[in-house]
Amino acid sequence: MGSDTGAREQYPEVATAEGRVRGWWRPTTGGTGAASSAAFLGIPFAEPPVAELRFAAPVPKAPWDGVLDATAFGATPQRGDPGVTLIPEPSVPGPSTLNVNVFTPAPRRRFPGLPVLVWIHGGGYYAGSPASPWYDGRNFNRDGVVTVTISYRLGFDGFGWIQDAPSNRGVRDWLLALEWVRRNIAAFGGDPGRVTIAGQSAGGGAVTTLLGMESAQHLFHSAYCLSGAMGALPAARAQEFGRALAERGGVAPTRLGWSALPEERILELQKDQTRIGPRTLRSMRTGGLPLGPTVDGDLIRRSPLASLREGIGGDKPFVVGSADDEFTAVAARSGAVLRWIPRNLLLRTAGLSGDARTAYLAANAEVAALGKIRLTGRVLTDAVFRANVLRILEARGPGPTWTYRFSWPSGNDGLAGHCIDVPFFFDCLDGPALAPLTGGHPPRPLADEVHRAAVDFVTDGDPGWPRYEETGSPVKVFGTPSALRADDYRSVRAMLTARR
Structure with a gap:
């Protein structure tokens, strides 16, 4: 052609x-x-x-x-x-x-x-x-x-x-x-x-x-x-x-x-x-963003998770994943305010208390050791995005499902932040305005890999790594190098027991 x-x-x-x-x-x-x-x-x-x-x-x-x-x-x-x-x-x-x-x-x-x-x-x-x-x-x-x-x-x-x-x-x-x-x-x-x-x-x-x-x-x-x-x-x-x-x-x-x-x-x-911050956490924990899809009982009869549990869409091939540090940059921009907020109050905002908080901090000890801003960024990321990956996987049951993490850190801030995977998905590393997000010279082989997985999935219904079928199933980790790891969202799992 x-x-x-x-x-x-x-x-x-x-x-x-x-x-x-x-x-x-x-x-x-x-x-x-x-x-x-x-x-x-x-x-x-x-x-x-x-x-x-x-x-x-x-x-x-x-x-x-x-x-x-x-x-x-x-x-x-x-x-x-x-x-x-x-x-x-x-x-x-x-x-x-x-x-x-x-x-x-x-x-x-x-x-x-x-x-x-x-x-x-x-x-x-x-x-x-x-x-x-x-x-x-x-x-x-x-x-x-x-x-x-x-x-x-x-x-x-x-x-x-x-x-x-x-x-x-x-x-x-x-x-x-x-x-x-x-x-x-x-x-x-x-x-x-x-x-x-x-x-x-x-x-x-x-x-x-x-x-x-x-x-x-x-x-x-x-x-x-x-x-x-x-x-x-x-x-x-x-x-x-x-x-x-x-x-x-x-x-x-x-x-x-x-x-x-x-x-x-x-x-x-x-x-x-519509500003991203603690209000976002509360909104996502209690249903969804204030200006977004609504369960109206007609067009949308139930929440997406409830529908997946009912088996709606369960026969369709589905890929789901997230980046590792989606909202850490948001937390960094709020550093002047965060320094005055006790850590436990931040965790409670995400619904983490008692045993769930203890388990979450243990599973994310390396991030917690980097300070309150990095921990807040991880909590925001997990509460809004990564915990939902696990919830979707559990709700989908035996449907044909694959999951991934995008872990390549930007050359600017060392974070795999929100939106960083989009130019890799579209294979547009030659596009405008990439440097503020990716830094200079984002890796071409990684773009080839992420984009090829998308092409293969759209074309053949399989992105090229094993399905996620039960807890512990393989997760594709996109990075340099990429890897296939079992249960690689386990650091998020304690978030599933947080108060909703």
Whole structure:
């Protein structure tokens, strides 16, 4: 594939069910697969969620005449300047924010279709953008995988409780985007029967949410969860939060009330509620983030863990894991405050007391010896991410499941921090803005290994190491060198007995 790109048109066109779209060819990097990738950007899968559709369920995009120019990213639900973020995720202005971006090595190829990766971006459900250069699917294309990135409504617009509005509007956006993929991906050379959903952080939480939803099972074949912020807020807490935020905004908790507030005011109101810190620990222990999926009894009938225990999604191949030091940098930035907080109070915030606290400190003695900041970072990391890996493994039972740890430490701070594995997953070490996260010269062999595992999983349903079948099963540890170790989340296990 790609050897005759020079003879093909620079701007290929594809006929979707809604209308024709025009993309453009770009080169891939490294490897020995396809030399070119065709990008089709900003294809709307829903009508713009503005005016009377702002707080409504998404409405499928109506057909259009002519050819849609898909050579630039569409508008994003993230608005304004997000500031300094771990991943470069630009905001694009405009009203039509519900889009997909398709990257393919073989547009219009009909048979056999290539496997498909659908990426759901992170950002705490209130930020993030599918227009990140780190999410470019060109090197998945090089290795024979069609790649799609999707957008969804964020923050209160996507997830806030409103008295007379549909719940889980952002989740409904995921579902409609996946329906678009199922309907259209064959026109881009993909196989709608071989779709893998993947995401990191809140995107990983989206993956576990979809994995546990009965209504989503026909939309994907397998799932890959990187550092998933798992959970779904109980309906009562979502309503309490929505009423309180409406009161602070001086409006009724209705669609009419919220429609009276400009975007900027809503972003201002939600900002304090979305900061990472002790409040994050409390939210995750009691269900989920305040602006995220909600157990509404309809679309989402139970928490993701409860659904997994019921066997929902249990037949789908599933990879789950996290980085070793997800939130240690967050703790370091709070060092001036942490020095005044007793260690036991910090541990109690994470639900650790009594025998559980003693066992946890013994299992993490090396980290505890490095001081309060490092211990706090480990507690945050374990409570929000790594303990949930173990909970998922236990809930999944005998389903085809693989687990990993990403342990390579950044050349900057010596930590395997939040988001550090994303450029390795996408094999984009030549991308922009890596140095602040990875330091200079991140290891190419590790990117080859992490990316190859993802390609193999999407293509063949197996990432290349033994399944996790019971306590003590092998865990893939990505590092330099990588290794396969038994029960390598054991230092987190005491967190499972913490108060929830």
